[in-house]
Amino acid sequence: AQKITQTQPGMFVQEKEAVTLDCTYDTSDPSYGLFWYKQPSSGEMIFLIYQGSYDQQNATEGRYSLNFQKARKSANLVISASQLGDSAMYFCAMREGGKLIFGQGTELSVKP
Amino acid sequence: EAQVTQNPRYLITVTGKKLTVTCSQNMNHEYMSWYRQDPGLGLRQIYYSMNVEVTDKGDVPEGYKVSRKEKRNFPLILESPSPNQTSLYFCASSPGGLAGPEQYFGPGTRLTVT
Numbered sequence: 001a002q003k004i005t006q007t008q009p010g011m012f013v014q015e016k017e018a019v020t021l022d023c024t025y026d027t028s029d030p031s032y033g034l035f036w037y038k039q040p041s042s043g044e045m046i047f048l049i050y051q052g053s054y055d056q057q058n059a060t061e062g063r064y065s066l067n068f069q070k071a072r073k074s075a076n077l078v079i080s081a082s083q084l085g086d087s088a089m090y091f092c093a094m095r096e097g098g099k100l101i102f103g104q105g106t107e108l109s110v111k112p
Numbered sequence: 113e114a115q116v117t118q119n120p121r122y123l124i125t126v127t128g129k130k131l132t133v134t135c136s137q138n139m140n141h142e143y144m145s146w147y148r149q150d151p152g153l154g155l156r157q158i159y160y161s162m163n164v165e166v167t168d169k170g171d172v173p174e175g176y177k178v179s180r181k182e183k184r185n186f187p188l189i190l191e192s193p194s195p196n197q198t199s200l201y202f203c204a205s206s207p208g209g210l211a212g213p214e215q216y217f218g219p220g221t222r223l224t225v226t
Contacts, residue, residue, distance in 0.1 A: 006154075022218075035213070043220055045202060050213035091154055098162055099170055100145065100211040102154040 002026065004094050006103035014111050016097045020067070021077040023092030033095035034075040037065065039105075040088040048090075050073060082110045089098045114139045118203050118220035124224045125193060133188045134222050141180030141216075143206045144186040145170070146178065148199040149220075155202065161186055162209040193225045 005024045013019040025034065051059045051066045059066040061073055064069040067076040087110045092103040116137045125131055137144065145160040147170075156168025161180040175187040175197055186205075190197060200222050206215040 021115060032209070032211075035211075035215075037159050043200070043205075045217035047215060049211065082161075095211045098143075098168055098210060100147075100157055100160070100215075101171065102147075103155065104154045 003096070003101045004092055004103040006090075006092055006106050006111075008106045009104070010107045010109070012109050012111055016079060018080045019052075019082055019108065020044060021086050021090050021108065022094075023075045023077065023103060025075060025094045025095065027073075027090075029096050033097070034068070035067070035093040035100075036064070036077045037091045037093065038086075038088045039091065043092075045079050045085070049077065064066050079108075083107060089100055098111050114175050114216065114217050116203055116205055116220050117140070118201075118218040121219060122219060122222050124226065127194055128192050128226055131190050131193060131223075133190075133201060133203075135186045135188065135218060136184050136218065137186075137205040138184065139205065139207070139216065140183060141205035141207050142183070143211055143215075145179065145211065146176070146186070146188050146205050147202045147204065148172065148197075149202065150199050158188070158201075160211070195224075195225050197223065198225050199223060 034051045034052045038046045047059045049064045063080045065078045119134045133139045142163045146158040147155040149155045159178040161167045203218040206212040
């Protein structure tokens with residue numbers, strides 16, 4: 001069974017609008033961490049945001065926020081005020097013990 | 113400058129010819145890891161290391177070996193490469209013994225096995 005699921009292979013958003021990228025996860029470990037990474041066409045992996053399983057508040061980093069719904073096992077990434085430079089592949093990942101498990105990714109395209 | 117370096121960046125080789133991809137970090141990080149990225153599959157963890165002399169399998173370890181004899185280096189060894197190991201490989205490191213928010217990725221190594 002997939003431990004991390006990103007159900008949106010591709011998404012479009014208009015510049016300056018907000019967009020939500022979905023991520024659901026599956027674990028029985030009470031201690032875990034959730035990450036979002038951005039991979040532009042140049043190929044490097046860029047860390048965006050992190051949420052620990054015990055964190056009470058949703059993580060935020062600038063225009064990025066993580067909508068953490070523990071009971072639903074979802075960790076959606078919200079990007080506010082999209083910019084053309086946000087066009088990239090986005091990966092959700094979960095740390096479970098020493099392992100880091102990635103989703104298949106969502107390709108986001110920002111339209112001018 | 114804090115960084116993770118990988119060498120080589122590009123490699124074309126033939127089936128069965130042993131190869132090593134080096135990974136080095138200059139941040140004194142305990143945790144290091146190797147991933148492969150294939151279209152439609154995201155990144156999959158091959159091996160990880162929580163500290164020197166401590167390594168463990170990720171989700172796709174078959175056909176790969178690693179060693180962690182010193183903190184800064186974590187080479188990936190393909191003893192007998194096969195075409196299904198053609199992929200983009202990333203090394204990463206982070207402080208502490210687990211993959212943390214401050215996980216630094218190397219630039220990637222694109223490997224083609226013919």
